[in-house]
Amino acid sequence: MSRPEYLKNYTFDWELFDVVVGGKSALDTKFLISQIYNQDQVTAFLRGYGLDPNDPISRAELFGNFQEAMQFIKRYFLKEGSADGLDLTIPSRLYTIVDVRDLFLMAAGSSEYEQEEKIWAEIILKIMHTILHVDKDLRSNYFSVIQTQIFDRYYRYLHRDAENNLFLKFEDNLIPLVDFETKSKKTRDSVIIKLLHKAENVAEELFDRVGIRIVTKTKFDCLRVVKFLIEQNIVVPHNIKPSRSVNTIIDLGKFRQKYKNVLKMSLRNDLSEDRFLAAINRELTECGFETEGPSDRNDHTNSRYRSIQFTSRQLIRYKNPFLKEFMDIRKSAKEESESELASKILALDSSLIARDIRFFYPYEIQVVDEESHLENTQGEASHQEYKRAQKNSAMNRVFGELLACKESNESSDKA
Structure with missing residues (x-):
């Protein structure tokens, strides 16, 4: 029985529906490219994406992204570039591609290509898509201005005494610090890896390209630092991104009542400042999180990592x-x-x-006490462990279908 011609108007790509209305990432779809059968359709898709493959500049840019994606895979995801990479080899046919539109046709499953070649093409396209988002983040052009304006808000309140002790200070309000750290700009490869493991997979959703870490002597000073940042309008609560806030240092639910009791006692007994702080710090020993603390937003952050973290947005002014x-x-x-x-x-x-260009830019603030900071930087909670977990997550995400395909083929061969 022949298939009615009209049915083509009622055929749905349910995976793409899941992306558009179901909250699924395009990186997690089984078929990144579908319903594309010839170069004209590829050209139409790319124009919709914002790139014209018939334009020499766009064509050269696409081919450059293709080459970078191939090198990125070899450097981070395969054994030839990374000791914990996959023992796989990029199919030789991919090295013969000179027109990126052929890569799309390979990914779409043209009959002349083998199944593994198709999956490899999809993997490369997913990484190319990520690279394009990194390149097209307009705000990256103003990064040095962004860093300067954000960090200057903090630097004006940092002071050192004659003994080189560091303080956060305004008038008579003085908070001793162990360290004040600013995060250097993420490398291009770090940004790509982070985007490959994030569900959103767009550069605008990276909130820690600019970051600050303030290390205090005590846990109570962590709260004092947050209070200081708010009072001096360094951080404006209305510009905080709520879903990015994490506190695994002090259980505020427990601490509030204990803090209230110490306040009453200090008034009743006319406590000196030193005795008041000693009482507060004693109470804080019972206000930590016994195990993992609140649910973290980041799957790769070690459950024992302790900090107060939040993301603020600052209005940046760029003079042309x-x-x-x-x-x-x-x-x-x-x-x-x-x-x-x-x-x-x-x-x-x-x-x-x-004239003046103005835009809000997000950055991350981390406040941590000295003891927690030392624990965070040792053992399993170290930054290197975090980065390795992030890379492996990205690798498993983009190579998942290929690994499943190879496993299925091996099982069939044994049978």
Whole structure:
């Protein structure tokens, strides 16, 4: 029985529906590319994506992304570049591709390609997609300005005494610190790995490209630091991203009542500041999290990692340096108004030149006491362990279907 022609208008790609309306990531779909059968359809898809493969610049960019994805796979996910990588080899046929549209046709399952080649093509396209999101994050052009404006808010309150002791200070409010650390810019590869394991998989959803860690002497000082940041308007509570806040240092539910009792006692007995702080610190010994603390947002953070972490957004102001230079040229042109070049300069519409660019940028603040910081940086909770877990998660995510396919083929061969 022949298939009615009209049915093609009622055929649904349910996996893509899961991505659009079901909250599934495109990286987790079995078929990243589907219903594409020829180069014209690939071209239409890429134009919808925002790239025109018929444009020489876009075509060169796509091919560059393809080459970078291949090298990235070899460097991080295969044994030839990483000791804990997969014992796999990229199919030789992929090295013969000179037009990226052929990669799409391979991923779509054209009959001339083997199943494993198809899956490899999908893996590479997923990584290319991630690389494109990294490259097209407009805010990265202003990164040095972003860092300067965020860090300057903190630097003005940092002081050292004659003995080189570090403090957070405003007027008579002084909090001793062990350390103040700023996170350097993530490497390009680190950003790609992080995006490959994140469900959102878009560069705008990375919140820790800029980061600050404040290490205090005591757990109570962690709370004092947060209070200080709020009071000095360094951190504005209204600009906090709630879903990013984590506290595994102090169980505030337990501490609030104990804190209230110490306040009453200090008023009743006229306690000195030293005795008040000693009483607070005694009570805090009973206000930790016994096991893992509240559910963490990050699957790769060790359950024993202790910190107060939150993400704030800061309004960044970027002054366009070209505008000032252009206005200086216009001023000179007015003095030479009779020349043809001056007339053309004066005729230009300067309203089209962007003046101040303003946008909110997220950054992460971590506050941790000295004891917890030492524990965090040792053993299983170390940063290296965290990065390794993150890389393995990304690897298993993009290679999951290929590994399942190879396992199925091996089982069939044994049978």
